[in-house]
Amino acid sequence: MEREKALKLVKEQLTEHRYQHTLGVMETAISLAGRYGADEKKAELAAIFHDYAKFRPKEEMKQIINEQGFPKDLLEYNAELWHAPVGAYLTETEAGITDREILDAIRCHTSGRPGMSILEKVIYLADYIEPGRHFPGVDEVRELAKESLDKALIKSIQNTILFLLKKNQMVYPETFHTYNDLIKNQEA
Ligand code: DGI
Ligand code: FE
């Protein structure tokens, strides 16, 4: 699918603020894909659609998670996690994108997963460091992203876990599994 068509489909689903975030993720993902050797066209499309489901009603997201074979334990954790798998499902069924690598990158863009592909890491990180993001620690991750995809990813997950702990919120176990997997495999 061409960029213009994809952006038009996504714009209808999002607020202006979230659409601007999506454009930032797109540019950042293409750049990271070039640097770290992911398919730039797939990175572009995955980035464009990554938050496609962000504003769907919770009831609709719950139903899709229940009916489409996504992990049911998601429903016991923060609803912010739901738009990732639901976004992958709707990108396939509503936008007609069938590429597995793209859909998987959308599906795991919030929690990550053990054994992430380069494309999945690129989308996760682009979502975290796109130019519109302004939270504490983001500049450090931007710097790390220039030298190592994994180091930047580890730092961003550490920041996210600390952020959730400080807010007294639960952490979805997959987020820890992603973190452990990256630490286990990092070069000494
Ligand atoms: O959709 P975005 O805001 O662009 O970013 P995202 O898809 O990474 O969602 C981040 C939100 O998810 C953030 O408010 C924290 C929340 N969240 C809740 N529980 C977890 C979680 N994020 C992760 N990574 N792991 C959790 O267990
Ligand atoms: Fe998201």
Ligand code: FE
């Ligand atoms: Fe996002």
